[in-house]
Amino acid sequence: MLFNSVEFLVFFPIVVLIYWVLPKKIRYIWLLVASYVFYMGWNAEYALLIATSTIITYLCGLGVEAFGNKEGKGALIARKLVIATGFVSNLGILFFYKYFDFFLENANRVLVHLKLQTIESSFSVLLPVGISFYTFQALGYIVDVYRGEIKAEKNPLKYALFVSFFPQLVAGPIERSKNLLEQIRDIPQRKTFEYRQVANGLIVMLYGYFLKMVVADRISIVAEYVFGRYYELGSVELIVGAVAFAIQIYCDFGSYSLIAIGAAQVMGFTLMENFNTPYFSVSIKDFWRRWHVSLSSWFRDYLYIPMGGNRCSKPRKYLNLMVTFLVSGLWHGAEWSYVIWGGLHGIYQVIGDLTLPLRKKIVEICKVRTNCNSYKLTQMFVTFVLTTFAWIFFRADTISQALLYVKRMVTRWNFTVLFNGGLYDLGIDRFESNVLLVSLVILLLVDLVRYHKNQRIDVYLQEQNFWFRWLVCIGLLVMVFVYGVYGPSYDASEFIYFQF
DSSP: OOTTSHHHHHHHHHHHHHHHHSOGGGHHHHHHHHHHHHHHTTOGGGHHHHHHHHHHHHHHHHHHHHHHTSOSHHHHHHHHHHHHHHHHHHHHHHIIIIIHHHHHHHHHHHHHHTTOOOOOOOOOOOOOTTHHHHHHHHHHHHHHHHTTSSOOOOOHHHHHHHHHOGGGTTTOOOOOIIIIIHHHHTGGGSOSOOHHHHHHHHHHHHHHHIIIIIIIHHHHHHHHHHHHSGGGOOHHHHHHHHHHHHHHHHHHHHHHHHHHHHHHHHTTOOOOOOOSOGGGOSSHHHHHHHSSHHHHHHHIIIIITTTTTTSSOHHHHHHHHHHHHHHHHHHHOSSHHHHHHHHHHHHHHHHHHHHHHHHHHHHHHTTOOSSSHHHHHHHHHHHHHHHHHHHHHHHSSSHHHHHHHHHHHHHOOOGGGGTSSGGGGSSSOHHHHHHHHHHHHHHHHHHHHHHHHOOOHHHHHHTSOHHHHHHHHHHHHHHHHHHSSOSTTOOOOOOGGGGO
């Protein structure tokens, strides 16, 4: 069930209204039922997978806590065995459904090279929506219990709701047990209805729909056109296509997170922020503090730091960084292009750390002012160029296609296209291009408010006059209904991160 579908626009109000009128003690049960109905809207059979993951990690949480209350070496070994069982079983399920074909394909390449018999497989499985998200969320819970950061949940239905909570189930944010599970436990103590909470949640959802239907789905046409015809276009169009995809994936994934956060907020739940103006980052390290925060912080807390983080020698620190980013790339998909994308971000950070003393020395010698806007804008520009370059590998179907794209981008200069109107022929006409430009200005203004005031759009509007608040909301609503990408040739686009 897509957020930008008629089904969800019917489903969500019904769920919320029934949630508000039910007795507080059984509301979590209703949300659990609604969450499974929501997930089964894609494929009812895969509800068994999320149920299996839930049962395994629920039992593991109880086992880790039970053995943690005992003393002795045997209890410690038992705890580690329990947590290992949880990780192996869940990652095994994830591997089978997401990476088995990728592994088999690459294994066969090696076997062919060695002139050995290849492995035949009759398996053909569809990737379950959101499996990477709920798997990581459940595994994070086991680790939190192991570390003593949260008590194991005794009620299996409350824990099942934590794993399957429908607003963030299929594309995040990847929630922590210390946040979402604690809120589920506190449902009986929550107020039935708060006007401001509901109003703010709806504003966040509305802006999310604007980002998805007006910006992301429109600029995706440009990105699709350029990447589909990269072999016949010049440098300027290819640069525009790369920037278009950078904006598309930000607005597409950011919109899902906003709709999820807003929907949860309407019901009184607070989900973690997933994006914080990432394209205003002044370094790649800063970018990963602002982009897909729930995933980057998950890898930091459950992979990078346990491997030693930066509390070790520099070579080991750089190895930890590279492993973390390579795994992050693989998490996104079973393709080498994703691994390259993750590797590039790892390399960026290693080079940035190695060259930091030299860059500081150059700044000092050249007497460059670092406390001014021009310096910060330069940092932002360089960071955006680096991230956009990496997005080419993320978007391309293969590594070879990405390399050919980059080659043409730096060798086929055609500046005349800037003056002959050729940029209006990249999949959308002049009118649609102008709509896109206006929507990008709105995106920029909202992100500037977020960057300078550290306020989300709902909080900012609550501080404004009544007339201004309603003018903005009505304007966004009109743009969604009038300039959302409609028409007989358009189908509601799935959010990009559903495939991960």
